Amino acid sequence: MxxxxxxxxxxxxxxxxxxxxxxxxxxxxxxxxxxxxxxxxxxxxxxxxxxxxxxxxxxxxxxxxxxxxxxxxxxxxxxxxxxxxxxxxxxxxxxxxxxxxxxxxxxxxxxxxxxxxxxxxxxxxxxxxxxxxxxxxxxxxxxxxxxxxVTPVMLLASDALRVVPVTIHIPLAEVPRQLTTDGIVKVARITAAAMTGDFGIARPRLALAGLNPHAGEGGALGREDIEVVAPAVAILRADGIDAVGPLPADTMFHAEARAGYDVALGMYHDQVLVPLKTLDFWGGVNVTLGLPFxxxxxxxxxxxxxxxxxxxxxxxxxxxxxxxxxxxxxxxxxxxxxx
Structure with missing residues (x-):
């Protein structure tokens, strides 16, 4: 013992x-x-x-x-x-x-x-x-x-929702400049591994939000979702990770939508922290993934x-x-x- x-x-x-x-x-x-x-x-x-x-x-x-x-x-x-x-x-x-x-x-x-x-x-x-x-x-x-x-990944978790912001403590104006396909893939891979190793989910389902309103409206509201986020989702799926997106963030967090994934990845801090803190402010936990402890x-x-x-x-x-x-x-x- x-x-x-x-x-x-x-x-x-x-x-x-x-x-x-x-x-x-x-x-x-x-x-x-x-x-x-x-x-x-x-x-x-x-x-x-x-x-x-x-x-x-x-x-x-x-x-x-x-x-x-x-x-x-x-x-x-x-x-x-x-x-x-x-x-x-x-x-x-x-x-x-x-x-x-x-x-x-x-x-x-x-x-x-x-x-x-x-x-x-x-x-x-x-x-x-x-x-x-x-x-x-x-x-x-x-x-x-x-x-x-070490690449740290911020996970916010509660009984109602788990979320990961791909970019963390940077000004909103910097997000489009710092958001990359490789960065999204790295964060998602670390998240998927942690869902299995730390949370016991054998095949975690990842939902990735688009950067722009309505996930860019096919490029009418910005091309980042076409040129940055969608390629990341394709790479993850090729890796065997159950990932979907880019999804319109405004329809990702109602009860029926949340039932379809285990963790939501947002492209910036408030995109996913606001829903979690609204749903369960007192039960939320900040977890740092990707660390050796x-x-x-x-x-x-x-x-x-x-x-x-x-x-x-x-x-x-x-x-x-x-x-x-x-x-x-x-x-x-x-x-x-x-x-």
């Missing part, structure tokens, strides 16, 4: 709701949540929980190996210091290096076989940029930590306006923890979040 490994949960923006969500997730541990550890400052977390009236015992731990045994009685916290004091709702760039260091530490724990998966609380990107953070977001930073040759995150931001109030909902974090545990189990073939 192999001892189960904990999930490694990062603090995210310390002025946000990350530690509050972690505490509320721990309070619901009996609902089938795998053991996890929180990388954070135990004193900071204790003060925040006292402020919001949460009675959650904390257990500082020296190593991740202590987390599973502690989890039934207390929230395990792997100490991580911050330069600036805790001020809910008011981010401080001085904490930026520690926020990034916690992400690096979580990745290292998983890659060293000491944790099952990385689960990240939301970061405040503007504040990190002020601290010198050189990456557009979590996805790109995680790809950097994974090493050369499992990473999930809640599908919402830092909720600065709710920090320190105790009113933030933990639903998306709980979904992220459950998704991470399921993916880790499928990758290892073991029982539970094991290695």
């Amino acid at each position: 192999v001892a189960p490994l904990p999930l490694a949960l990062t603090p995210g923006e310390p002025a946000g709701v990350g530690c509050e969500l972690a505490a509320d997730a721990w309070l619901r541990r009996a609902d089938g949540i795998a053991p996890f550890l929180l990388i954070d400052d135990p004193d900071r977390v204790a003060a925040r929980l006292q402020k919001i009236g949460r009675s959650v015992p904390l257990q500082p731990i020296d190593s991740p190996e202590d987390a599973v045994a502690a989890f039934g009685d207390a929230l395990p916290v792997l100490p991580q210091g911050f330069a600036a004091p805790d001020r809910p709702g008011t981010p401080d760039p001085a904490n930026g290096p520690a926020v990034a260091a916690a992400i690096e530490r979580a990745v290292e724990l998983v890659r060293d076989g000491r944790a099952a998966a990385v689960v990240t609380n939301p970061i405040q990107k503007e504040t990190l940029y002020q601290a010198g953070f050189a990456f557009p977001g979590h996805t790109e930073f995680l790809a950097h930590l994974a090493g050369p040759g 499992v990473r999930t995150s809640p599908d919402h931001g830092t909720a600065l306006a709710l920090a320190g109030t105790g009113r933030a909902r933990p639903d998306s974090l709980i979904a992220a923890l459950r998704t991470a545990a399921g993916m880790a189990e499928r990758r290892t073939g073991a029982s539970g979040a094991s290695a």
Whole structure:
């Protein structure tokens, strides 16, 4: 028997709701949540929980190996210091290096076989940029930590819908210039492999949206769908991947249409994230595909306006923890979040 490994949960923006969500997730541990550890400052977390009236015992731990045994009685916290004091709702760039260091530490724990998966609380990107953070977001930073040759793919998943944006954090005006047939094919291949390996779908069905309204109206509304997207679909089908498109995005997301595919690929960020967040804002999970380790995150931001109030909902974090545990189990073939 192999001892189960904990999930490694990062603090995210310390002025946000990350530690509050972690505490509320721990309070619901009996609902089938795998053991996890929180990388954070135990004193900071204790003060925040006292402020919001949460009675959650904390257990500082020296190593991740202590987390599973502690989890039934207390929230395990792997100490991580911050330069600036805790001020809910008011981010401080001085904490930026520690926020990034916690992400690096979580990745290292998983890659060293000491944790099952990385689960990240939301970061405040503007504040990190002020601290010198050189990456557009979590996805790109995680790809950097994974090493050369990694192509990260952002999947947003809920019970109602799974979506992948082919281009991610770029201005809308840049999308037609950066969208290529090869890029679409690469993202789709990674997505199809993950649907099988991480989500257990033997023959995943991919639906690709067109870039333009009505998928270009046969070229009347732009030729990108004819010259860029359609060739990508043809290559995927030649590979044996069940792919259809380009489809008009405005008719892809009603219930009957969603029943015809396992994951929808959009050509830009909001094309597919808006439908998912509309259908299931609280149940959505951000998953980074294409990495040599499992990473999930809640599908919402830092909720600065709710920090320190105790009113933030933990639903998306709980979904992220459950998704991470399921993916880790499928990758290892073991029982539970094991290695």
